[in-house]
Amino acid sequence: MSALTPGDFVHAELRQFERRVARSLDVIADAATRGRVGVSYSGGKDSTVMLDLVRRVVPDAPAVFFDSGTELRSTRALVEHYGVETAHPRISYREMARYSGWFGYPDPVDAGCPFRVKAILVDEPSEAFVVRHRLSVICMGLRAEESRGRLENARIRGEIYRGSDRTWYCIPLAWWTVEDVWAYIASRGLRYSPAYDVLSEKDIPREAQRIGMLLDKQAESLGSFAHLRWIEPDTWAALAEEFPAIRQVSG
Numbered sequence: 011m012s013a014l015t016p017g018d019f020v021h022a023e024l025r026q027f028e029r030r031v032a033r034s035l036d037v038i039a040d041a042a043t044r045g046r047v048g049v050s051y052s053g054g055k056d057s058t059v060m061l062d063l064v065r066r067v068v069p070d071a072p073a074v075f076f077d078s079g080t081e082l083r084s085t086r087a088l089v090e091h092y093g094v095e096t097a098h099p100r101i102s103y104r105e106m107a108r109y110s111g112w113f114g115y116p117d118p119v120d121a122g123c124p125f126r127v128k129a130i131l132v133d134e135p136s137e138a139f140v141v142r143h144r145l146s147v148i149c150m151g152l153r154a155e156e157s158r159g160r161l162e163n164a165r166i167r168g169e170i171y172r173g174s175d176r177t178w179y180c181i182p183l184a185w186w187t188v189e190d191v192w193a194y195i196a197s198r199g200l201r202y203s204p205a206y207d208v209l210s211e212k213d214i215p216r217e218a219q220r221i222g223m224l225l226d227k228q229a230e231s232l233g234s235f236a237h238l239r240w241i242e243p244d245t246w247a248a249l250a251e252e253f254p255a256i257r258q259v260s261g
Contacts, residue, residue, distance in 0.1 A: 011179065013206035013219075014196050021189055022197035030190055031063075034182040035090040037169045038067040038149065041180035044170075045146020049073035051094045052084035052151070054221045058202055059194045060151035060183055061092060071149075074139045078131050080249075081103040082242055084203045089200055097135035103127065103225060107253060113225065114255030127226075140177060147178040153191075154184050155217075190214045212240055219247045225249060225256075 015120070021027055040049060049064050051057050051073045064071050075085075079102025089096060101109075106125045110119030120149040138147065154161040164184040172178050195202055209219045214237065224238055224245065235256045238246040250257050 011207055011211040011219070012211040013202070014192060017038070018192045018196040021193035024193075025152065025206060027190055027193055028240075029107045030186060031194065034063050034186075035067055037182045038064055038180060041147045041170050041178060041182075042068055045150060046144055047071045047147040047180070048143055048145040049149045050093075050136065050151075051075050051089070053081070053088045053203060054151070055191050055195065055219075056151035056153055056183055056186075057230070058092070058200055059186075059191050060149060061094075062194075062198055062200055063182055064149050072139075072143045072145075076132055076135050077103060078164070078226075080223050082203065082205055082221065082224065082245065084205055084242075085221060088201065088203060097139055099130050099135055100140075101130060101221060103131060106130075107225060113253035115253050135174070145177070147180055149180045149182065151183055152181045153186050153188075155187060155192055160184075165218045186233075192216070205237075209237060212237075221261060224255065226256045 022089040038047070045067045047064065049061050049071055051061055052073065061073055064073075073092065075089045075094045075096050077096050077098050090093075106127065107113055108115050108117075109119045110123040110125065136148070139145070152160050154164040164181065169182060169184050170178060170180050173238075194200070203221050206219055206223050210216075220237075224235075235246070238249075246256075
């Protein structure tokens with residue numbers, strides 16, 4: 011079963027959708043006037059659409075994938091397919107989990123040891139990516155409808171805003187719906203993660219379909235461990251062997 015539906019191709023013909031795409035291309039072009047543009051790529055559907063939009067405006071825009079050490083094989087395949095570079099943190103999330111004994115790891119070095127996870131996995135490699143490519147703008151595939159925090163950020167700061175690090179941030183999909191995202195994938199014939207096909211076959215609503223880190227607290231709260239059992243059973247089995255607590259929340 012494909013995640014794409016006939017309705018996605020119909021949606022792509024709507025004038026409202028065409029205006030939304032044009033608006034996003036204009037936002038990216040505006041952002042590009044502030045300096046060199048780069049892309050933060052996750053391998054998810056939104057990120058894939060955003061990368062295609064950016065490269066329609068800035069064909070040579072570099073893109074980076076932050077490797078946590080716990081991703082789907084299909085995500086890594088997409089990273090290679092789209093020519094995205096991989097940034098490796100100084101310590102992976104999997105290594106943090108072993109060190110601190112998260113998710114029931116039986117032999118931690120320092121049980122309960124805290125880590126600044128976002129700083130290690132995202133902030134530090136992102137800063138290195140910006141410096142290496144001399145970037146002024148980072149584009150991200152965030153949509154307001156996904157969370158209250160993202161909605162408030164888009165309302166208050168807009169689609170282009172300057173961060174405390176003086177880097178400009180661009181969120182060209184801020185006001186897109188999930189239907190817009192799939193319509194764009196359909197209309198452009200974009201390659202996307204086959205995990206979405208599996209989730210669609212299992213009747214997981216589009217709004218609840220997530221492709222990201224396999225081993226984190228958000229994955230636990232979203233039920234992603236259970237989804238992983240369908241998407242990559244061997245990957246789930248290997249994680250469950252090392253981190254037995256995920257069996258308890260895998261359904």
